[in-house]
Amino acid sequence: xxxxxxxxxxxxxxxxxxxxxxxxxxxxxxxxxxxxxxxxxxxxxxxxxxxxxxxxxxxxxxxxxxxxxxxxxxxxxxxxxxxxxxxxxxxxxxxxxxxxxxxxxxxxxxxxxxxxxxxxxxxxxxxxxxxxxxxxxxxxxxxxxxxxxxxxxxxxxxxxxxxxxxxxxxxxxxxxxxxxxxxxxxxxxxxxxxxxxxxxxxxxxxxxxxxxxxxxxxxxxxxxxxxxxxxxxxxxxxxxxxxxxxxxxxxxxxxxxxxxxxxxxxxxxxxxxxxxxxxxxxxxxxxxxxxxxxxxxxxxxxxxxxxxxxxxxxxxxxxxxxxxxxxxxxxxxxxxxxxxxxxxxxxxxxxxxxxxxxxxxxxxxxxxxxxxxxxxxxxxxxxxxxxxxxxxxxxxxxxxxxxxxxxxxxxxxxxxxxxxxxxxxxxxxxxxxxxxxxxxxxxxxxxxxxxxxxxxxxxxxxxxxxxxxxxxxxxxxxxxxxxxxxxxxxxxxxxxxxxxxxxxxxxxxxxxxxxxxxxxxxxxxxxxxxxxxxxxxxxxxxxxxxxxxxxxxxxxxx
Numbered sequence: 001x002x003x004x005x006x007x008x009x010x011x012x013x014x015x016x017x018x019x020x021x022x023x024x025x026x027x028x029x030x031x032x033x034x035x036x037x038x039x040x041x042x043x044x045x046x047x048x049x050x051x052x053x054x055x056x057x058x059x060x061x062x063x064x065x066x067x068x069x070x071x072x073x074x075x076x077x078x079x080x081x082x083x084x085x086x087x088x089x090x091x092x093x094x095x096x097x098x099x100x101x102x103x104x105x106x107x108x109x110x111x112x113x114x115x116x117x118x119x120x121x122x123x124x125x126x127x128x129x130x131x132x133x134x135x136x137x138x139x140x141x142x143x144x145x146x147x148x149x150x151x152x153x154x155x156x157x158x159x160x161x162x163x164x165x166x167x168x169x170x171x172x173x174x175x176x177x178x179x180x181x182x183x184x185x186x187x188x189x190x191x192x193x194x195x196x197x198x199x200x201x202x203x204x205x206x207x208x209x210x211x212x213x214x215x216x217x218x219x220x221x222x223x224x225x226x227x228x229x230x231x232x233x234x235x236x237x238x239x240x241x242x243x244x245x246x247x248x249x250x251x252x253x254x255x256x257x258x259x260x261x262x263x264x265x266x267x268x269x270x271x272x273x274x275x276x277x278x279x280x281x282x283x284x285x286x287x288x289x290x291x292x293x294x295x296x297x298x299x300x301x302x303x304x305x306x307x308x309x310x311x312x313x314x315x316x317x318x319x320x321x322x323x324x325x326x327x328x329x330x331x332x333x334x335x336x337x338x339x340x341x342x343x344x345x346x347x348x349x350x351x352x353x354x355x356x357x358x359x360x361x362x363x364x365x366x367x368x369x370x371x372x373x374x375x376x377x378x379x380x381x382x383x384x385x386x387x388x389x390x391x392x393x394x395x396x397x398x399x400x401x402x403x404x405x406x407x408x409x410x411x412x413x414x415x416x417x418x419x420x421x422x423x424x425x426x427x428x429x430x431x432x433x434x435x436x437x438x439x440x441x442x443x444x445x446x447x448x449x450x451x452x453x454x455x456x457x458x459x460x461x462x463x464x465x466x467x468x469x470x471x472x473x474x475x476x477x478x479x480x481x482x483x484x485x486x487x488x489x490x491x492x493x494x495x496x497x498x499x500x501x502x503x504x505x506x507x508x509x510x511x512x513x514x515x516x517x518x519x520x521x522x523x524x525x526x527x528x529x530x531x532x533x534x535x536x537x538x539x540x541x542x543x544x545x546x547x548x549x550x551x552x553x554x555x556x557x558x
Contacts, residue, residue: 035159039130042163043171045420047123048106048427050115050437052170053474054358055122056459060473062087063462070266072274076471078282081262081275082213083174086125094121106428113437113463126171129180134159136183137365144190144333145373154372157313158364164309165419167361175351175361178214181207182221183365186340189225193232193332198250205254212259216279217347217362224343225251228336277487282477283350301356310360312409317341317367319374337373341366375405439508439550440464446554449505454532455513457550466505470498475513496531507540509551 051059057077061084064075071077071084095101095117102114134155141151162168162176185207192200208225211218226248233244266272306314321341324334344363351359378401426432433441440463443451451466458474461467472478478491513525526533540553 031156035156039127039159039163041420042165042168043123043127045165045423046126046168046171047103047115047119048423049170050113050434051119051122051459051463053436053456053459055119055170055172056457056462057474058083058087058172058174059091059118059122059462060458060468062089062091066092070269070271072266072278073269073271074471075468075473076274076278076477077473078278078476079174080213080216080279081266082210083177083215086177086214087122087172090121090125091118094118106431108431111441112431112433113441116462118462122170122172126168126176129177130159130162132180133162133176133183133365136180136187137368140183140187140190140365141369141372143187144336145369145376146333147376150372150376153375154368157316157368157371161310161313161368162361162364167305167309167357167364169358173358173361174215175217175359178211178218179362179365181210181214182218185211185221185225186336189228190332190336193228198247201247201250202254202257205251205256206258207254208251209255209258212255213262215347216283217350217359220343220346220350221340222251222255223346224339228339231335232332278477301360305357305360312405313364313367313371316371316374316405319378320370320372321374323374323377324370337366337369341370435511435548435550436460437463438546438548439552442544442547442550442552443506443508446506446552449555450502451506451508452499452504453508453510454526454529455508455510457508457510460508460550469502469504470495472498492529492531496535499532499535503555505555507536507553508547509536509543509553511549 058079061071061075061077065071065084065088069075071081077084099117100108100114101117101120102108106114108114137158138151138155141154142148143151145151145154162179168176185204188200188204188207192198192204204225208218208222211221229247229251230244233240233247236243263272263275266275321338324331324338328334328338341363344366347362348356348359379398436457436459439457440460443460443464443466449466450469451461451464452469453460453473454475456474461473472491472495478488478495509526526536536553540555543551543553
């Protein structure tokens with residue numbers, strides 16, 4: 001009886017302890033289900049929209065690679081080559097990019113273009129990398145912050161904010177794809193520093209090289225890592241220069257192990273010079289003299305994103321920064337995460353001002369980690385307050401914190417929710433083709449032949465299933481709108497030679513390039529390209545009025 005009496009409190013404690021465990025599991029299940037529903041709804045809206053200019057451009061590069069052509073040499077674009085070969089690998093696993101793979105729940109009219117199989121592959125690629133980034137952020141939170149709970153919270157924040165339409169713009173963009181190897185580079189760097197194993201820095205360099213192959217702005221992450229290694233070496237009492245040289249060597253060896261073979265392959269196929277200009281030279285031309293427009297675009301786009309979708313993440317990240325700054329001299333973790341965020345901010349700035357909303361996704365992983373740490377500290381402070389107050393007070397403080405965050409979050413996702421509902425209505429309920437899809441449908445009715453798109457709508461090549469008449473498939477390399485490049489005139493001459501040689505069956509002019517420009521200030525419009533305007537006037541029929549806002553010129557039959 002005595003033993004039984006003694007065992008009863010233990011049993012009650014065990015039962016009482018089991019209930020919170022069940023409650024935690026139930027809460028975890030609700031959170032996971034909510035995250036899955038949010039990500040699925042965001043990806044569904046992306047899927048409904050179909051190809052955008054960027055996804056079309058990268059798919060066009062992938063199709064060219066599968067045909068045996070080379071990036072830069074045969075199809076010109078200004079991104080690193082790893083992005084194009086990744087798209088080629090994805091499209092190799094799917095049917096032809098222009099084949100129709102419209103889901104059964106969507107009704108597409110007979111005279112419209114549905115969801116292509118290639119775009120399904122792009123969505124699968126985006127989903128895999130998004131999940132991979134969340135897992136890498138979880139690993140970073142668990143190791144750098146030293147908390148599984150904060151790592152899980154950071155991963156959840158990453159999933160919530162990275163998939164929002166104001167940042168994803170259709171998915172499959174290099175800014176997102178580079179985040180996975182970049183986050184892994186920081187995680188491996190942390191392990192190398194903490195364990196005193198400099199050879200691990202080679203693996204970090206490999207990840208950094210992979211990130212660069214998706215987007216050249218990964219250089220900013222490399223710079224932040226070098227600063228961290230320099231600060232670590234400066235804190236040592238002796239052999240500072242030797243330690244720093246050793247660490248930089250291992251990091252560089254890893255990066256070269258990835259990038260050098262790609263460079264040699266491009267050189268062997270006559271594409272290295274064009275790649276160097278496209279990735280580095282053109283970018284330098286692009287950013288020169290753009291400080292004032294850049295600052296204006298940065299301020300306007302930052303406020304719009306803060307208001308519409310990113311407010312909660314940025315506010316919580318500031319809380320995390322406030323927790324880290326007082327400890328930045330003593331804490332390696334504080335230095336690493338602050339430098340990570342600064343490197344991401346520099347990468348966003350390197351992209352220029354016009355497409356700022358596209359680039360902000362690069363801030364999500366580091367901001368999610370800072371936000372998770374800040375929220376974790378606030379939660380702990382509520383628990384510490386219990387020493388001087390009641391448990392009800394602690395519960396009230398935590399409830400107030402959760403309610404405040406829920407209110408801010410509900411306001412910050414108003415734009416993504418609105419966009420998703422609009423996409424669901426326009427595509428799932430009543431199919432409304434985009435202007436580019438209308439133009440592509442008009443091109444499909446044209447007799448066989450090559451196609452030239454003058455402007456930015458390079459996805460029309462993929463939607464129409466036509467081969468480009470020139471390697472200059474969009475206005476980047478042939479317009480001063482993008483860069484005051486000395487090679488623009490040379491590229492335009494080459495474009496005219498391609499038109500004369502390949503005789504496009506149709507030429508599409510996008511609305512922006514076709515608008516009136518009396519002063520010639522835009523330099524992408526037809527008014528700034530009299531040679532092309534003359535070709536359209538003499539060799540092509542007037543624009544097809546059924547193509548919508550795009551002008552579709554069909555070659556005259558002689």
